[in-house]
Amino acid sequence: MTFNINCIVLHAFMFNDSKMMVDVLSREEGRLSCVLNIGRSKAGRGRRQLFQPLSILELTLDRKAPGLLATVKDAHVAVAFANIPFDPYKLAISMFLAEFIANVTRSEKESEVLFDYISESLQWLDGARKDFSNFHLVFMMRLTRFVGFFPNLEDYSEGCAFDMQNGCFVDWAPQQRGFLTGDDATKMQTLMRMNYDNMRLFKMSHADRNRCLDVITDYYRLHVADFREMKSLSILRELFA
CATH class of the missing domain: 2.40.50.140 (Nucleic acid-binding proteins)
Known part of the structure; x- marks a missing residue:
């Protein structure tokens, strides 16, 4: 056939x-x-x-x-990508995202909206002239909408914690793993507010960006069965120093 x-x-x-x-x-x-x-x-x-x-x-x-x-x-x-193959930063981001998408979608069935989101995101990255250092963070966070565990922002308030397992903010966190508190909970709320159009307004240090990457990766690890360690993660962490 x-x-x-x-x-x-x-x-x-x-x-x-x-x-x-x-x-x-x-x-x-x-x-x-x-x-x-x-x-x-x-x-x-x-x-x-x-x-x-x-x-x-x-x-x-x-x-x-x-x-x-x-x-x-x-x-x-x-x-046809005009820029990604020739820009070392964009190329490194794309190599990481290829491994990440492969990791997250191993059992994915047909999904036009998922495919279109990834395709349109890559075209955005290819056309971006500047201010794309947070692209991978926004991409990963927004992808949760299409794979079934986008966090709920409704109950956020200053000083609350984030329940990683249930994807929601709570008033307090028990003394156990799987909860983000303090700055990490705030980072999760910030990431959920970001998109490709406004992410340039969210200034992050190299350390902040890498911590956000760790937080998102841990969140996926909780929700994706057999989430594998990614070889390209260490390379991405060195970008945008």
Whole structure:
């Protein structure tokens, strides 16, 4: 069966001299793995370059039978990035987000709104000329809307705590793990108010930004089964010093 998908590349690797395994998030089918035959020709090597992390592609796939891996028959760039591949800061952010999205969406089924959010966010990053140092924080926080555990801001008041497990603010925190207090609770409330348009107004130090990254990562770790340690996290922490 031949079918078409719009997809975002999350991971790709060679598994023999002429074939590549590609892991994508598709608009039509959610997470999907497929095989790309690239051969040893110059054209094959050029085709391989299409499948960089977070590339947005249109693929024609062939699946011989249900449950079998699909094979890529044709591939075209759906959204051409003009800036991300050439900006070291944006490239580092995109490499981290590719690993992060792969971690969070391992069992994700078809979701047009999730796909569109990620696609539109990447296009925003590509077009941003400045003031994108908080982009990854806003992206991660807003993504919780689409994967089912966006925090509830309604009960926030100064000095309250944040219940990480239930995703809400509470008047007091018991002496146990899973609660944010003090500055960390305030950081969570601040992150929930940020979006791509206003994030430039929220000034953060390098230490603040990294602490926010840790807080969000811990929040995902509580809500995503088998959340894996991310190799690219240490690189991202060095950015925007």
